[in-house]
Amino acid sequence: MSMRSVTYALLSCAALLASPQLAAAVLPPTETGDLYVSSFGGDEIAVYNGDGDYLRSFSAPGLEGPRGIVIMPGGEIFVASQRTNEVFVFSAAEEWERSFGHPELDGPTGMALGEDGLLYVSSFDNDQVVVFELTGAFDRTISDAALDGPNCVAFDAAGDLFVANGINAQIVRFGAGDPLVFTGGGLASPMGIAIDTEGVLHVGGGSSNDVVRFDGDGTFLDEQSHPDLTGPQGLAFDDRGHLFASSFFQHHLVEFDADGNYVQTFGQGPSEGALDTPRSIAFRPVPEPGGALLWIVGSAVLFGAARRSRR
Secondary structure (H helix, E strand, C coil), rough: CCCCCCCEEEEECCCCCCCCCCCCCCCCCCCCEEEEEEHHHHHHHEEECCCCCCCEECCCCCCCEEEEEECCCCCCCEHHHHHHCEEEEECCCCCEEEEEEECCCCEEEEEECCCCCCCCEEEHCCCCEEEECCCCCCEEEEEEECCCCCCEECCCCCCCCCECCCCCCCCEEEEECCCCECCCCCCCCEEEEECCCCEEEEEEECCEEEEEEEECCCCCEEEECCCCCEEEEEEEEECCCCCCEECCCCCCCEEEECCCCEEEEECCCCHHCCCCEEEEEEEEEEEEECHHHCCCCCCCEEECCCCCCCC
């Protein structure tokens, strides 16, 4: 079975499909650029090109335990700092600009940008999702008895919010009506969520060491694993439909092709970025000439057509 369809909507610990200026419009970029990886133990963001070659790393004083990554349409990079209960904002040139937090934010992990132009941040230690304006101003919290150690958040094309519960190994969908709670396939400690254009959820099993797939109503479909993938955290698709997953316990990244076949493992050693417990991942989009860019990533959201091949 093919892992995903020809075009892709990616939400991995991450995001949705609209910028504040574009509301719910869907304008898919056709090309993805560099891959950004939060190196949790190294307190930095490592950057790779699309072939897995290490390019550089960046950080800022006070960034401790980086988790979710959201790349805004204008190029700003938002990074959750789990140990300091803040969100760090970097310019498109990867220079620190500002940080923000709130007393309600306790252990920020995954992030997503909503079609309302607000930033949704999972707050692991107090079982809620905290919502901010992009300026850092507090908007509200989302609390529900179904939330139990929320790790990552993602939106689907209908605007429903999905939250991965790390403690009770469940996924919670917030939409019309009561929250829908589901699990299956031996999923343990769910982390990143990626949703394709058919509405299929790809969920990283942080303790089950696999990627588990569900339909949008929570029905278990299948799962994928590989010896190099232990403790998958972030998930991200590139423009070819290749799935990239961070392997938390082995300190590297694993790439699969659009049919789910293993391609390569990379990110180990000083020459490859020396990843230390990698968590969220996100691709920077390449905007079309003269076109608006729609890209929201939190470990990432991507809409892209698989039109090119680097190999």
